[in-house]
Structures are given as C-alpha cells and as structure tokens.
Amino acid sequence: MGHELEQALGAVLLRRNRTRLYKDLLDRAPEGVDEHTYPVLSGLTRLGVPSTAAALGAEIGTDRSRVSRHADRLQRAGLLDRAADPRDARATLLSLTPKGAEVMAALRRDLAEHLETMVADWPEGLAEALAEGLRRLVDASGERTRQRDSANGLRDSP
Amino acid sequence: MGHELEQALGAVLLRRNRTRLYKDLLDRAPEGVDEHTYPVLSGLTRLGVPSTAAALGAEIGTDRSRVSRHADRLQRAGLLDRAADPRDARATLLSLTPKGAEVMAALRRDLAEHLETMVADWPEGLAEALAEGLRRLVDASGERTRQRDSANGLRDSP
DNA sequence: TATTGTTATACTCTATAACTATA
DNA sequence: TATAGTTATAGAGTATAACAATA
Numbered sequence: 001m002g003h004e005l006e007q008a009l010g011a012v013l014l015r016r017n018r019t020r021l022y023k024d025l026l027d028r029a030p031e032g033v034d035e036h037t038y039p040v041l042s043g044l045t046r047l048g049v050p051s052t053a054a055a056l057g058a059e060i061g062t063d064r065s066r067v068s069r070h071a072d073r074l075q076r077a078g079l080l081d082r083a084a085d086p087r088d089a090r091a092t093l094l095s096l097t098p099k100g101a102e103v104m105a106a107l108r109r110d111l112a113e114h115l116e117t118m119v120a121d122w123p124e125g126l127a128e129a130l131a132e133g134l135r136r137l138v139d140a141s142g143e144r145t146r147q148r149d150s151a152n153g154l155r156d157s158p
Numbered sequence: 159m160g161h162e163l164e165q166a167l168g169a170v171l172l173r174r175n176r177t178r179l180y181k182d183l184l185d186r187a188p189e190g191v192d193e194h195t196y197p198v199l200s201g202l203t204r205l206g207v208p209s210t211a212a213a214l215g216a217e218i219g220t221d222r223s224r225v226s227r228h229a230d231r232l233q234r235a236g237l238l239d240r241a242a243d244p245r246d247a248r249a250t251l252l253s254l255t256p257k258g259a260e261v262m263a264a265l266r267r268d269l270a271e272h273l274e275t276m277v278a279d280w281p282e283g284l285a286e287a288l289a290e291g292l293r294r295l296v297d298a299s300g301e302r303t304r305q306r307d308s309a310n311g312l313r314d315s316p
Numbered sequence: 317t318a319t320t321g322t323t324a325t326a327c328t329c330t331a332t333a334a335c336t337a338t339a
Numbered sequence: 340t341a342t343a344g345t346t347a348t349a350g351a352g353t354a355t356a357a358c359a360a361t362a
Contacts, residue, residue, distance in 0.1 A: 001285050002274030006266055008292035009273070013176055014197060017296050019219060022171070036329075039172060053344060061174025066330075068345060090338045090343035108164055115167070116160030118298050126291055127159050133280075133288025134166035138175050140276050194352075211321060224353075226322060240321095248320035248361045 009137075025111050030103055032077025037070045038107075041079065041096070045104045050083065050093035067094075079103055167295075183269050188261055190235025195228045196265075199237065199254070203262045208241065208251035225252075237261055 011017055026034060033041065043060040044051065053064040053071065060067075071094055074080035079100030085091035096104065119127035169175055184192060191199065201218040202209065211222040211229065218225075229252055232238035237258030243249035254262065277285035
C-alpha cells in the first residue's frame with residue numbers, strides 16, 4: 001500500500017500535475033496574483049484576522065521577508081492592506097481589502113466547482129474518502145514536524 | 159463536496175505541507191538531488207528507458223533547457239549518464255547510472271515506508287481510496303489538458 | 317526548413333543579513 | 340537585548356532566444 005500511495009502522491013505533487021490543477025485557475029486570476037502571492041492571499045483568508053508578516057509566514061511556511069515582498073505586490077494590486085498594530089507599534093497588520101476577499105472567494109469557488117464537476121461521476125463515497133485521506137496526511141505530517149521542532153526547541157519557522 | 163476537496167487539496171499543495179511531506183526525504187538525499195533535480199531522476203525512472211531531454215521534459219512538465227541544466231548537476235554527481243543516440247546524431251540520451259537507480263530506489267522505498275507507517279492505523283480501505291482518488295484527479299486533469307492542447311494544435315510542451 | 321542539445325542573456329525569486337523602530 | 344517589518348545584497352533558478360549540428 002505504501003508503494004501505491006507513494007506513486008499516487010508523487011504524481012499529484014509533480015510540478016506538471018500541480019501546475020495543471022491550478023493553472024487554469026491562476027491564469028484567470030487578476031494582476032498581482034500568481035503561484036507566489038496566492039499563498040499569502042489564501043493564508044490571510046484562512047487566518048481570518050489581520051495578521052503580522054511573521055504570523056502569516058508561519059502559517060504558509062515562509063519567512064517574513066518573503067511575505068513582506070509579496071504583500072507589496074498584492075498591496076499595489078489593491079488586494080491587501082497594511083495597518084499599524086495598535087497593540088504593538090513595531091508590528092504591521094496585513095489584511096485583505098474587500099476586493100482581495102472577493103478575488104479569493106471567486107478563486108476558491110471556481111476551484112470548488114471545477115473539482116465538483118471532476119468527481120461528479122466517481123463511485124459513491126470516493127471523493128469524501130479522498131478529502132478525508134488528504135486531511136489526515138497533512139495533519140500527520142504537521143504533527144510529526146511539530147514534535148521534531150519542539151524536541152529541537154524550535155518554533156514553526158526557525 | 160467540491161468545497162471540502164478544494165480545502166483538502168489546497169492544504170496538500172500548499173508549499174508548507176508539500177515541503178514537509180518531502181523534506182525529510184530530500185534532506186537525506188545525496189548531493190545533486192534536491193527539489194529541482196528530483197523530478198528529472200524520478201521521470202527517468204518512470205520512463206524506464208534512456209530518453210532525450212525533450213522527451214523527459216514533456217514527461218515532467220518542463221522544457222529541454224531546464225532538463226539539460228539539471229542533467230548537468232546529476233551527471234556531475236554521478237547519478238546520470240549521457241550517451242549519443244545511435245538513431246539520431248542530434249539527440250543525446252539521458253539515463254540513470256547504477257548509482258542513480260540505486261538512489262532513486264532508496265528514496266522511493268523510504269517514502270513508501272513512511273507513508274505505510276502513516277496510514278497504518280487508518281480505517282479499513284481509506285488509504286486505498288486516497289490513492290485511487292489521487293490517481294483519478296491526475297488522470298482527469300491530464301485528460302482535460304490534452305484535450306485543450308490538441309484543440310489548440312499544441313503538443314505537451316508548447 | 318525543422319529539430320536536436322546546449323548555452324548566453326536578462327529577469328525573478330530567494331535567503332541572508334543588515335537596517336530602523338519599538339518593546 | 341530582543342523583536343517587529345523592511346530592504347539591500349548576492350546567489351540560484353528560470354524563460355527566452357540564440358547557437359551549431361544534424362535531419
């Protein structure tokens with residue numbers, strides 16, 4: 001079974017297929033949104049509240065300088081806002097503008113519809129099992145990483 | 159259902175989690191093998207026969223110049239060989255050295271074992287469903303891309 | 317004329333570390 | 340002294356287009 005999964009997972013993670021799954025989506029995305037800035041947008045959506053570059057970086061697995069650069073692009077495109085943190089004058093809070101939230105909602109809706117169509121003729125329960133399996137996979141590897149990091153005395157982004 | 163899948167798939171494709179799933183693996187890989195050169199190695203393994211840079215590029219979703227550059231690295235590391243194509247003097251055939259094949263086999267075995275452990279306590283049939291769902295996802299998006307490309311009169315790598 | 321692998325160009329993204337401001 | 344965001348620097352990877360050799 002491990003071997004079968006290794007092949008299937010490898011295929012999905014392969015650039016060619018990853019790109020295919022998202023390409024149509026991001027091709028239609030407005031200026032400023034690409035494979036690099038998308039995680040920033042989607043991370044902000046997931047967090048749901050204005051967040052610092054460091055916090056957002058931890059969420060999406062990059063460092064604050066990268067987040068800061070991508071935030072520049074998104075801000076220029078009118079999708080992201082910066083505001084001083086009233087609690088800490090060192091911090092800057094990143095948030096989605098209404099336009100940014102709209103763009104994200106549209107992108108996610110498109111992808112969801114696309115996937116819905118894709119699985120429409122799958123056997124009963126298979127799509128649900130796929131989603132469940134994917135969630136478990138991510139949770140498990142996240143758990144493992146957290147354990148290792150805390151054993152090393154590290155935070156999420158060393 | 160589309161929305162659920164959108165979330166689960168998005169999480170797996172997120173750099174943070176993609177990286178986690180492969181990080182331990184590639185960290186232990188020998189010199190010359192990283193996230194960029196790995197697809198070349200794994201593509202050659204999948205094709206199973208000595209292949210040109212163009213053919214390999216089509217397989218892994220990149221162009222021949224990229225393949226050529228990565229092949230340089232792998233060749234320097236002793237994992238890949240170049241040989242003249244006896245059928246076509248323009249072509250160069252890329253193949254794995256015995257060492258390269260060994261490295262690939264070890265990497266895939268490690269990942270398979272890792273996944274095997276991960277899914278050991280999953281409910282009956284869930285891991286199989288995950289693998290099946292992933293395969294269908296890749297096949298479907300590959301099919302869609304092929305249809306669109308042939309409608310445009312394009313080959314796999316424009 | 318078309319296609320092969322390779323490579324030179326310019327460009328982008330990145331990691332790292334420095335910088336300023338605040339805690 | 341430590342931490343926030345930002346930014347300058349150098350380096351790596353990329354796409355693109357050119358190149359010489361062969362079909």
